Amino acid sequence: MCGIVGAVSQRNVINILLDGLKKLEYRGYDSSGVAVLNKNKELSFYRKVGKVQELSNLVENKNVDGGTGIAHTRWATHGEPSEKNAHPHLSNKVAVVHNGIIENYEELKHELISSGYNFKSETDTEVIAHLLDFYLNESKNLREAFFKTVKRLKGAYGTVAFELNNPEVLITARSGSPIVIGLGYDENFIASDQLALLNVTRKFMFLEEGDIAEIKYNEISVFDVNGKSIERDIIESNLKENATVKGQYKHFMEKEIFEQPQAILDTLAGRTLDNDVLVESIHYDAKEILEKVEHVQIIACGTSFNSGLTAKYWFESIAKVSCDVEIASEFRYRDFVTRPNSLLITLSQSGETADTLAALKLAKEKGFMATMSICNVAGSSLVRESDFSFMTKAGVEIGVASTKAFTTQLVCLLLMVTAIGKVKCKINTEKEHEIISSLKVLPKQIQSIFKFDKDIAEISKDFSDKHHTLFLGRGEFYPIAIEAALKLKEISYIHAEAYAAGELKHGPLALIDEDMPVVVIAPTNELFEKLKSNIEEVKARGGKLYVFTDTESTFTDEENTKVIKLPAVNHITAPIYFTVPMQLLSYHVALIKGTDVDQPRNLAKAVTVE
Numbered sequence: 001m002c003g004i005v006g007a008v009s010q011r012n013v014i015n016i017l018l019d020g021l022k023k024l025e026y027r028g029y030d031s032s033g034v035a036v037l038n039k040n041k042e043l044s045f046y047r048k049v050g051k052v053q054e055l056s057n058l059v060e061n062k063n064v065d066g067g068t069g070i071a072h073t074r075w076a077t078h079g080e081p082s083e084k085n086a087h088p089h090l091s092n093k094v095a096v097v098h099n100g101i102i103e104n105y106e107e108l109k110h111e112l113i114s115s116g117y118n119f120k121s122e123t124d125t126e127v128i129a130h131l132l133d134f135y136l137n138e139s140k141n142l143r144e145a146f147f148k149t150v151k152r153l154k155g156a157y158g159t160v161a162f163e164l165n166n167p168e169v170l171i172t173a174r175s176g177s178p179i180v181i182g183l184g185y186d187e188n189f190i191a192s193d194q195l196a197l198l199n200v201t202r203k204f205m206f207l208e209e210g211d212i213a214e215i216k217y218n219e220i221s222v223f224d225v226n227g228k229s230i231e232r233d234i235i236e237s238n239l240k241e242n243a244t245v246k247g248q249y250k251h252f253m254e255k256e257i258f259e260q261p262q263a264i265l266d267t268l269a270g271r272t273l274d275n276d277v278l279v280e281s282i283h284y285d286a287k288e289i290l291e292k293v294e295h296v297q298i299i300a301c302g303t304s305f306n307s308g309l310t311a312k313y314w315f316e317s318i319a320k321v322s323c324d325v326e327i328a329s330e331f332r333y334r335d336f337v338t339r340p341n342s343l344l345i346t347l348s349q350s351g352e353t354a355d356t357l358a359a360l361k362l363a364k365e366k367g368f369m370a371t372m373s374i375c376n377v378a379g380s381s382l383v384r385e386s387d388f389s390f391m392t393k394a395g396v397e398i399g400v401a402s403t404k405a406f407t408t409q410l411v412c413l414l415l416m417v418t419a420i421g422k423v424k425c426k427i428n429t430e431k432e433h434e435i436i437s438s439l440k441v442l443p444k445q446i447q448s449i450f451k452f453d454k455d456i457a458e459i460s461k462d463f464s465d466k467h468h469t470l471f472l473g474r475g476e477f478y479p480i481a482i483e484a485a486l487k488l489k490e491i492s493y494i495h496a497e498a499y500a501a502g503e504l505k506h507g508p509l510a511l512i513d514e515d516m517p518v519v520v521i522a523p524t525n526e527l528f529e530k531l532k533s534n535i536e537e538v539k540a541r542g543g544k545l546y547v548f549t550d551t552e553s554t555f556t557d558e559e560n561t562k563v564i565k566l567p568a569v570n571h572i573t574a575p576i577y578f579t580v581p582m583q584l585l586s587y588h589v590a591l592i593k594g595t596d597v598d599q600p601r602n603l604a605k606a607v608t609v610e
């Protein structure tokens, strides 16, 4: 949430900063700003409410020219989206941008006000600017003043600053919010995400927690919290060139839905041999660790939480290992009992979700046997802080509404379940082969769903004028219904709820009328007959039904019932498969409603604050 770009170069950096901001816009997009300094110490400073394009329009024709600059796109936490709250924030001698939250900002603000500082915004960030200015008055040295400033901050921050009097130095700190340095020829860059800098470099240095770095056009110095000089590795980015472009697609979400067959292929690559799961592809010591596992505790937020809910069914029914799944923001604030030999699995697309990270840190003190993350971003905080990680290979996911990260998490989780089942001798070779072979054909099967895109677009017309929608599923399709409801809420702003179909009669049946479409995920499996009875309960009360089933089912279109019959697939991988038509449904509803699909209101891609 929020995006930072910084550059120090011999050339004009304004377009590098604006281009970088556009790449980060999915992290926050309610206001943005830029501050650029030239060699004559002249400052260009612009801020604007709205998307980055608004800022670009403002800056155009202003002849901004300077080699040192910082820029920011904001997702409001402290203070409404407004020009005065947009970053950068200036104090007398400094300019600052910041991601995260300064928890002790009120205390610092009082102190700074009594030292004579005037606050112009409602943000917590402004305290960093004034504090840095205050310490610069004392020490006259940017690095020294910055160290003193950072020592006073409590909370999470990734911050970059420069001194208005010193046009060739940027200074940055990372604590709870990622910062990466991009290395160029006679120029260097800073960003909160490497995606912002792919147009100017592919060489990156990822700062670690507590690192402070000083960047000049021809020099990078990194220090630990005590000011000791340290080395960080330089990594060549392997992100694909087209990772951040929509290509033929109208939205990133659409692109990412259609990328799922490839994302699943990539996630499976190197993790199976013939139809066996390669246990050691999870971790070189996985056999030893997994043999001991008696309980799995999954922690995640949002869509990642929903993939955990799905996996619970698999862990218990296939690997016969008990599994609990909990929302990170709940888990981190309650007293929980750690069961013996528990494996903690955190799930996250970004690897930077504040609640999930905090839950992991807490769990590490509470006696879990091992901590593992299933994550899409290599080098993210979650990956670094877990004992080991099993990466989803979804590729960059830009749409705020998660799609391919979800299905690839499910693939990783099913591989994990198979591996645990195998090493604990809970599944036989036949079962292992059944799971792995059905995972292998899944990309092709998902491809076949895309032929139904037009049919799904057609039925989506029935939803666009509705205010509520109910999603139903049973067994492991209940979490898929929850995920479908989340997608519809996020991008179409239609209130949607999911129920385990058997629970209908305990309350939600009262809601059924012709204005409440009911979507049922109804593959033919052992619960099919039960689900049919639940569908009858809805029909009998005049509900309008949309049944997503497979070619083996007996459902047919009739009055008030529309049926989409997809090719039948193996029942174990069916939850992953049936996710895709749900994504397409919410996408088409959002298209009709004309919402901002990739950047839905009030949301940010990575929630790095509590």
Ligand code: AGP
Pocket: 301, 302, 303, 304, 347, 348, 349, 350, 351, 352, 353, 356, 400, 401, 402, 403, 490, 604, 605, 606, 607
């Ligand atoms: C997904 O569509 C959401 N935007 C959101 O719920 C997301 O899944 C959640 O914030 C967790 O993010 P993470 O996977 O990056 O940890």
